Amino acid sequence: MMSVVLDVAGGVLLVVGLLLMTIALVGVLRMPGTYSQLHAQGLAAGPGVICVLASSIATENAATISYAAIGIVFTVLTSPVASHAIARAARRRGDETDPR
């Protein structure tokens, strides 16, 4: 029973993660300007990756799940830094809009 629940949860997380990444790709192509595109890539690099990694619960393998957990922790810590670095570079380059 538990195995079925984990399989379903893992499958749902995988589908949600891939869906988020696909929508993010559409967003990167459609959104105007570097900053707006960063929002779209943040969807893939944050929640998208976390969902795909969390889907590892379906494997029921302790080693795989623990590596995925480490991956999630490092994604949470590094994804904002990467976005910030790109945004800061864009601002220094002189990209768009005055602050409000």
Added chain:
Amino acid sequence: MIGIMLRMIALTGLYLLVVSSVKVGDVAIGLVLAALVVAAGRRHRAASSSAGSTLRRLAGVPALIGGTLVDVVTGSAEVIRCCLRRPPDPGLVRLPTGPTSPSSFATWGIRLGITPNTVVVDVDEEHGELLVHVLDARDPDGVRAEQAAAYRSRQRRTFP
């Protein structure tokens, strides 16, 4: 003392996750490595906090993690809407954080950065200000009020 023990437990846990093992030998090695890292880190730390304040800060961790998760879900929904249509009025907003500690500033940055509907563009620690890009900047005062409320309810207790 509680802070030191918690740091050692967290670091040992991270080590055990990396080696994917809970054998006694691995736990012992993890504890030794954690003790070395904590001891090395203490040399660079400023005045330590009291046990009471550590417990008070720990009590705020569930609100910080839970609140940030809620922000990530609602922020993702907003970004999905904007990806499939056009963003209403994207723009930069100055977000005053007030005079805070470096760890509080870093938490502000990670909390806003992991939420897809906000991107931290610049950080001004001297004036206590973040420059943030949002997808709907029609009401900058509303954005500032919303973020100040999120800080009060999620972060202030743990990273004031």
